[in-house]
Amino acid sequence: MANDKSISQLLSRGILSENPIFRLALSMCPAVGISTTVMNGIMLGIAVFFVQVFSSVTISAFKDYIHPRIRIPSYTLTIATWVTVIDLVLAAYMPGAYAKMGIFVKLIVAFAIITMRLEMFACKEKVSDSFWDAVGMGLGFMVGMCVIGAFRELFGSGMILGYDILGYKPLLFFILPSAGFFVVGLMMAFFNWIEAGYKRKKGITS
Amino acid sequence: MNMKKLHKLLFVLLAVLLLPGWLHAADFITGKSFGDDNEIVVKFAGPVDPAVAGNIEKYTVFEETDPDIRLPLISADVADNAMSVSLKFNDPLNTTQTHVVSVKGLTGEEKTEFTVAKSYLGYLFSIMISALLIQNFVFTKYLGLCVFFGTAKRKSTAKGMGVVFTLVMVISASMAWFLYQFVLVPFNLNFLQIVIFIGLTSLTVQAVDTILRKVNPVLFNSFGVYLVLVIANCIVIAVPLIVADNNYNYFETLMLALGAGGGFLLALYLMSSVSERLELANIPPSFKGLPMAFIVAGQFAMAFLGFSGLQVF
Amino acid sequence: MKEILNITFRLTVSCLLAAVVMGSTFIITNKAKKHNEHVREQNVMYSLLGYSETNPPPESVSMHEIYRYVVAEAGQQFIGYLVPGAHGGAAPFIFVALDLDGKLAWQKPVEAEEDKVLELESRNAAILAAIGPGKDISFAEQAIIVTDDGTRIAYLMSGKFPGFKTFIHTMLALDPKYTMLGFEVLEHEEDPGLGAEIEQDYFKNQFDGKTFDILKSLKVIKEPLPGEYQKALEGKVAEAEIEKMMDQYREQDIYALTGATISTKAVTVGLQGIAKKFAYRLDTLDSVLKEQQIAVSFSN
Numbered sequence: 001m002a003n004d005k006s007i008s009q010l011l012s013r014g015i016l017s018e019n020p021i022f023r024l025a026l027s028m029c030p031a032v033g034i035s036t037t038v039m040n041g042i043m044l045g046i047a048v049f050f051v052q053v054f055s056s057v058t059i060s061a062f063k064d065y066i067h068p069r070i071r072i073p074s075y076t077l078t079i080a081t082w083v084t085v086i087d088l089v090l091a092a093y094m095p096g097a098y099a100k101m102g103i104f105v106k107l108i109v110a111f112a113i114i115t116m117r118l119e120m121f122a123c124k125e126k127v128s129d130s131f132w133d134a135v136g137m138g139l140g141f142m143v144g145m146c147v148i149g150a151f152r153e154l155f156g157s158g159m160i161l162g163y164d165i166l167g168y169k170p171l172l173f174f175i176l177p178s179a180g181f182f183v184v185g186l187m188m189a190f191f192n193w194i195e196a197g198y199k200r201k202k203g204i205t206s
Numbered sequence: 207m208n209m210k211k212l213h214k215l216l217f218v219l220l221a222v223l224l225l226p227g228w229l230h231a232a233d234f235i236t237g238k239s240f241g242d243d244n245e246i247v248v249k250f251a252g253p254v255d256p257a258v259a260g261n262i263e264k265y266t267v268f269e270e271t272d273p274d275i276r277l278p279l280i281s282a283d284v285a286d287n288a289m290s291v292s293l294k295f296n297d298p299l300n301t302t303q304t305h306v307v308s309v310k311g312l313t314g315e316e317k318t319e320f321t322v323a324k325s326y327l328g329y330l331f332s333i334m335i336s337a338l339l340i341q342n343f344v345f346t347k348y349l350g351l352c353v354f355f356g357t358a359k360r361k362s363t364a365k366g367m368g369v370v371f372t373l374v375m376v377i378s379a380s381m382a383w384f385l386y387q388f389v390l391v392p393f394n395l396n397f398l399q400i401v402i403f404i405g406l407t408s409l410t411v412q413a414v415d416t417i418l419r420k421v422n423p424v425l426f427n428s429f430g431v432y433l434v435l436v437i438a439n440c441i442v443i444a445v446p447l448i449v450a451d452n453n454y455n456y457f458e459t460l461m462l463a464l465g466a467g468g469g470f471l472l473a474l475y476l477m478s479s480v481s482e483r484l485e486l487a488n489i490p491p492s493f494k495g496l497p498m499a500f501i502v503a504g505q506f507a508m509a510f511l512g513f514s515g516l517q518v519f
Numbered sequence: 520m521k522e523i524l525n526i527t528f529r530l531t532v533s534c535l536l537a538a539v540v541m542g543s544t545f546i547i548t549n550k551a552k553k554h555n556e557h558v559r560e561q562n563v564m565y566s567l568l569g570y571s572e573t574n575p576p577p578e579s580v581s582m583h584e585i586y587r588y589v590v591a592e593a594g595q596q597f598i599g600y601l602v603p604g605a606h607g608g609a610a611p612f613i614f615v616a617l618d619l620d621g622k623l624a625w626q627k628p629v630e631a632e633e634d635k636v637l638e639l640e641s642r643n644a645a646i647l648a649a650i651g652p653g654k655d656i657s658f659a660e661q662a663i664i665v666t667d668d669g670t671r672i673a674y675l676m677s678g679k680f681p682g683f684k685t686f687i688h689t690m691l692a693l694d695p696k697y698t699m700l701g702f703e704v705l706e707h708e709e710d711p712g713l714g715a716e717i718e719q720d721y722f723k724n725q726f727d728g729k730t731f732d733i734l735k736s737l738k739v740i741k742e743p744l745p746g747e748y749q750k751a752l753e754g755k756v757a758e759a760e761i762e763k764m765m766d767q768y769r770e771q772d773i774y775a776l777t778g779a780t781i782s783t784k785a786v787t788v789g790l791q792g793i794a795k796k797f798a799y800r801l802d803t804l805d806s807v808l809k810e811q812q813i814a815v816s817f818s819n
Contacts, residue, residue, distance in 0.1 A: 028351040028352055028355070029348050029349050029350070029351045029352070029440050030348075032348040032351060033347070033348035033349070036711065065529065066529070067525060067526050067529055069522075069526055070526050070529065070530055072408075073408065073530065074530075074533060076404055076405070076408060077401065077405075077533055077534065077537055078533075078537070080400050080401040080404050080405075080537075081401065081537040081540055081541055083400055084397055084398070084399075084400050084401060084541045084544070085540065085541060085544045087397075087400065088397055088541075088544050088545055088548040088549075088552075089544065089548055091548070091552055092548035092549070092551040092552035092555060093548075093551060093555065095552075095555055095556065095559065099706075103444055103447055103448075106399070106400055106443070106447055107349070107440045107443055107444060107447075109400050109404050109443060110404070110437075110439065110440045110442070110443045156712070157712075169712075172712045175711050175712050176511070176710070176711065176712065177346070177348060177507065177711075178345075178504055178507030178508045178510075178511060179504065180348065180504075181500050181501065181503045181504030181507055182500070182501055182504040184500050185493075185496070185497045185498070185499070185500025185501040185503075185504060186497070186501070188496055188497040188500065189490075189492040189493045189497035190492070192491075192492040192493075192494075192497065193492035196491065196492060271589075271659070272796065273589065273596050273598070273619055274598045274617070274619050274621070274800070274803075275796055275799065275800075298788065300680075300681070300792070302681050397541060397542075397544075397545040398538075398541065401537065401541070514684075514710065515683055515684070515781065
């Protein structure tokens with residue numbers, strides 16, 4: 001099935017064609033909720049990246065020992081363990097960033113994307129492939145969050161990563177949480193439009 | 207469970223909750239509450255001596271947690287029928303704190319002491335209303351979105367998902383509270399929060415699934431498919447986490463769970479009503495499906511922003 | 520049957536493994552967390568006093584922690600203060616209990632090491648051991664008296680009050696005459712861009728330098744912040760200009776934040792409350808300490 005995927009293929013799949021936020025429409029809660037700045041996006045992206053990679057590798061390494069009947073509880077247990085670990089580490093070493101993310105780090109355990117990835121990929125493939133797939137997914141998530149974050153931060157407070165770029169605040173609306181919905185919706189539409197145009201060019205009827 | 211039984215149960219529940227209020231009627235002080243910003247109003251069962259009740263020297267008022275800070279009164283106005291008195295203070299009162307009022311020489315007693323606080327029942331309801339409207343989990347806290355967008359297409363699916371979710375929410379929140387209070391806190395195992403809570407949710411879903419399958423197969427056929435989706439719902443983990451953070455007691459947890467479930471149901475219902483109409487609208491092709499749903503949700507979120515700062519009780 | 524046993528066995532093993540991983544992470548990170556929290560608090564305190572990385576506090580500056588407790592004994596309530604005793608005195612700490620009218624009820628020496636006193640649990644245990652049975656204590660709050668070579672230069676305290684959304688946690692610094700030196704917002708849940716602006720310099724610095732009398736009667740006015748005042752508050756003009764502006768606006772009420780009048784009022788009323796209560800309590804404590812000749816490390 002996916003035995004001969006090269007590393008670049010795995011990575012690009014995670015970042016572009018199967019980007020968790022824009023294409024698969026999963027894990028939207030943080031995308032809407034805390035993508036107010038690029039920094040938030042990077043931090044949560046790192047947390048999700050970490051959880052995804054470690055969970056994928058763990059499941060892939062132990063795939064022969066997991067009884068098929070208790071697949072889902074095993075995934076849940078693994079993800080919950082790694083989420084707890086990253087939660088404790090972040091709380092101890094980066095309390096400022098952790099406080100900004102609030103409850104979302106703990107909620108990573110409920111992200112469907114990670115469970116889905118484990119179910120579809122990690123439990124069947126070897127460790128190295130799972131690793132790269134997880135890296136791709138994690139990066140895709142981080143890229144998605146950063147793009148949304150950049151858009152909202154730039155137009156909401158005129159800054160990127162805390163550096164004043166515009167010198168004034170164009171539209172306060174964008175850093176208000178409800179704008180998250182709008183921005184994600186617009187970006188999804190944008191991606192759809194690009195894909196439709198791409199398909200049209202290639203002469204494929206959608 | 208048919209409707210008549212349900213009604214009876216609700217009535218009994220309400221009566222039990224309101225009982226403490228009825229029992230209080232026996233005291234001499236029949237009513238005590240916060241009036242304006244800097245006012246406390248006290249009602250009596252019988253007429254009082256205006257020389258005592260109207261004399262600010264006889265009163266000592268302080269916040270329960272700060273017994274050494276006496277709040278200075280400006281005036282104590284006794285009503286014409288001498289059945290109530292209005293105490294006015296220099297500074298606005300912090301109504302979130304319980305205040306202790308003691309009067310010297312009222313009805314011949316050496317000292318009459320009583321507390322004034324916002325009604326606890328009101329506080330409980332305000333937690334529920336808060337989770338329902340002001341801090342609606344979908345529109346204000348942005349949780350549970352994946353499942354939200356998946357099931358908000360038709361009114362019937364919305365109702366089904368909402369009801370099932372509220373049920374699982376209440377059960378798993380209760381169990382989470384028990385485990386938190388009696389296992390995690392005493393043994394200092396706070397870091398196991400995440401694992402335990404998600405484990406509980408899975409267990410609840412599994413239990414509800416099995417029970418529903420056996421007890422009411424018809425119900426199961428219409429609602430059962432949503433059960434699995436509940437696990438992937440951020441809200442069902444968020445509620446126990448909030449309970450743990452704020453150290454709520456059991457009733458507060460129950461109210462939060464009800465409010466969260468109710469809020470989710472409300473959000474789903476609103477969204478699905480709009481969705482059904484959107485199907486007939488002329489939407490540009492790139493926007494069809496999720497992008498449009500997001501934009502509609504954004505508008506709802508803006509509307510719900512209007513509830514911000516609402517103080518019910 | 521064998522299936523179920525198999526499954527249960529594997530599940531138990533995985534649970535144990537997970538527990539081991541999480542438990543060890545917890546033990547490692549807990550120490551780091553406590554240390555980092557302590558460092559952060561210290562940084563906030565130093566910045567309130569005007570010190571920073573480039574301008575560290577001199578050796579002569581020391582901080583004396585006072586812990587306030589509510590003591591319940593046989594139906595009566597007392598306010599108890601755990602204060603550090605004078606160097607070379609009878610005991611490292613003294614527990615002074617005042618009745619609700621501000622007079623000394625009793626005092627007991629408390630034998631405890633400095634680091635035991637920093638943690639709530641060990642501090643409570645030490646106090647209970649010293650004051651004897653029949654008394655219930657509950658911790659209320661702590662404050663810090665900052666001295667430089669024996670003379671008091673500032674008071675630091677933290678407080679929590681209701682804001683527009685939930686609570687706002689702040690830490691503030693007062694000078695020996697209870698003039699506001701500054702405050703920091705530690706935690707809040709206000710709306711970003713609106714109520715959250717209470718964290719900005721142009722809001723916080725409005726309180727700087729207001730004397731206790733001005734602070735007690737401070738109100739909020741719904742007028743836009745004058746441009747020149749704002750520049751001074753944000754530190755965008757020369758030192759001399761900033762001082763002139765601050766003098767000019769010293770007796771001025773607080774300008775409300777755009778779209779966040781309620782948050783502004785909450786902060787103003789909250790800070791007033793904290794300052795007034797602290798001033799009352801410290802004055803009471805000071806007069807008792809002086810009257811009873813109790814030797815403490817922070818006497819003026």
